Amino acid sequence: RDLAELDARVSVCRACPRLVEWRERVAIEKRRAFAAEPYWGRPVPGWGEEEPRVLIVGLAPAAHGGNRTGRIFTGDRSGDWLFASLHRTGLAKEPYSVRAGDGQRLLGARVLARVRCAPPDNKPTIAERDTCGPWFARELALVIRHVRVIVALGSFAWQNTLPALADLGFAVPRPRPSFAHAAEVELPGPYGTLLLLGSYHPSQQNTFTGKVTEQMLDAVFARARHHAGL
Ligand code: SF4
DSSP states (O other), X not given: OOHHHHHHHHTTOOOOHHHHHHHHHHHHHOOGGGTTSOOOOSOOOOEEOSSOSEEEEESOOOTTTXXXXXXXXXXXXXXXXXXXXXXXTTSBSSSOOOSTXXXXXXXXXXXXXXXXXXXXXXXXXXXXXXXXXXXHHHHHHHHGGGOSEEEEESHHHHHHHHHHHHHTTOOOOSSOOOOOTTOEEEEEEXXXXXXXXXXXXXXXXXXXXXXSOHHHHHHHHHHHHHHTTO
């Protein structure tokens, strides 16, 4: 099975009733600024290189971001910060990501969310997280042999990526390493040693308060790119 088939299969998933209801309601009601646009309103697949050396893991699509445009981290403030940083550090062709056909391209990188449907308040329940786990695991399994660095955006991504890597045969230390900005863990595994890097999520809450700055994000992605040999 390949990524295109996986994307097709996930795009029709309706396994979480609360999230299906929310993603579709948001897509009908829309935000005023986007009233004239069609909303995607479905699960949002990973996006970027099919053989990535850097994998970037987020939490879930934003209601009026990925849930609107169909591209993860695209069309919301978090994505603006993320793609600008990826561009400054050489991992994205353009400093923005707007919608399909905007000319954006990731360079050696791929972005995906641990949970594929937009949750209310950006908070999936534990049951929703677990229900969506197999989609994440399948995408990870399809690309992992190429990946040298994983950047986890936020503690949710960090905590949920480690067990998925353990399932793929990577040696995850016990107790599990703690999340922090710029935290690094080397994980020996079946395709060589992978570097897991932590980064604060570029959510509006973090960027508004200065918890994460452009310099802090750039430092993580520059480290990722360098380590991946890109
Ligand atoms: Fe399916 Fe995941 Fe969306 Fe739940 S969150 S409906 S498992 S794609």
